Amino acid sequence: MDDPKPEEQPTRRRALMLGAASAAAIVSIRPALAQTSASVMHCEIPVTDPGRAGSYIAPDGRVVPARTAGAFPAPGRSFKAQDVKRALNGGTLPGTDPQASRAYTNYIRRLQRGTSGFTCFASLQMPRG
Amino acid sequence: MRHLTQLRIGPIGFRIGSHWRRPLAALDDLYRDYPAPHDGIADFNVHLFAARPWRRVLRPSVHIAGDFVIPDAAPLPLAQGLLAAEMGMNLQMALGLRRFLLLHASMVERNGRAVLMTGISGAGKSTLAALLMARGWRLMGDEFALIDCATGLAHAFPRLVSLKNEAVDVVAQALPGARFGPLLEGTPKGAIRHLVPDACAIAAMDVPAEPSLILFPRFGFEAAARPVLPSEAFVRLTQSSTNYVSLAERGFDALTRLVQSVPARAIDYPDAETAIAMVEALA
């Protein structure tokens, strides 16, 4: 493939703009996995995501209306990837009792695309979803 | 490792070792019509292992490793061993493939021309590919499209089609005679069932095709289609490629050539029937 030849000067000058300081003119492609491995240790998974605040979480991880019997109030905070990984391997999420932790962990397992936190989870489970 | 099997999917041969016979028996059964690796030599190794000897038996938990690993990846229960094997193979492709530019896309072929449908998990690319197969298209793959950097041709990777949740029923209705794997419930992605590609897909797995259309499908919206300019297609495809960066200039050449020579469209669709009609009209 040939690189383009240097532009011939048009008789009427082509319009050009330097652009606003806030708008970037360069986007660089970064390796996706390098991104995830750097951020895996720091990314957080909110339980639950802000759109469903006030809901409860059933033991199997489904989001249910508030005060459903047998369900646990959503902690309404984010957990660090480290803690989630430990919990997925049988530990307990910090600041929760073991049963609630099991429910929250199942919620995290059930995260579907489009719910915040999924990308972080996917980077824990498998490459790029 | 105690148990071993080998298989080839398109150009890529795998050797899979496991502490348990069960997942390999499932693979052998579903992939029974697939060939062995070229010259008996696998491109990648996958290992399904127990973290401790007693975990082979007590609450057996399958860890995934191989030539390429993601450290500390969460294990799967033995009941989902088939899924673990699939994830292991995906992992090798995603991290280790260098012979081809790898795009996260499903792909079908007709008359030597390939349609690529790209998108993240859940966008519907596997379901669309299966339904197009039911309508006579040759299935080239539901997850990975392989682009030869030298020729620009698309190569097939027709693994078992991974269908999730409601899509399983939709596809089973469209393909009454098809072979399916067991229903796997409670996986990280919900309920999953694998569909074995048809005889046509398996027989033609070594036949490349010329990419002729790139689609960016979105499920759950009113039907709409718009052209996608090469610059936008380029950026979106780099996001869907796991090895673009590691292929360096070869990858740059392959992808720029692809977006400059193949038209791209974004399509929105409310249901599978509409999607199929749109794809067939555009192709």
Add this chain to the structure above:
Amino acid sequence: MLYRAADPATLRVVPLDALTLVYHRASGITHIVDAPVPEILAILAEGPRNVAGLLGVLVERFDLADPDPAALAVRLDELVGAGLVERTCAI
């Protein structure tokens, strides 16, 4: 303060429709760039310049809607950040 572009031999520049792709061989990084980046790179490839000098050439060759040195400095900072341009001190 002079700005010098990466050696043209290390850049593969492919203009697409709205944007231009720049593959930088030295780093292996692909940059997707908007105007005025390709134009700036082409001018700096002829030789290093300071902000005022570069602005002068841009005004001469193009119909520049916003000939503001501060705006140009921002673009140059971006280019330095991306590794496509380096700052050198005039001696």
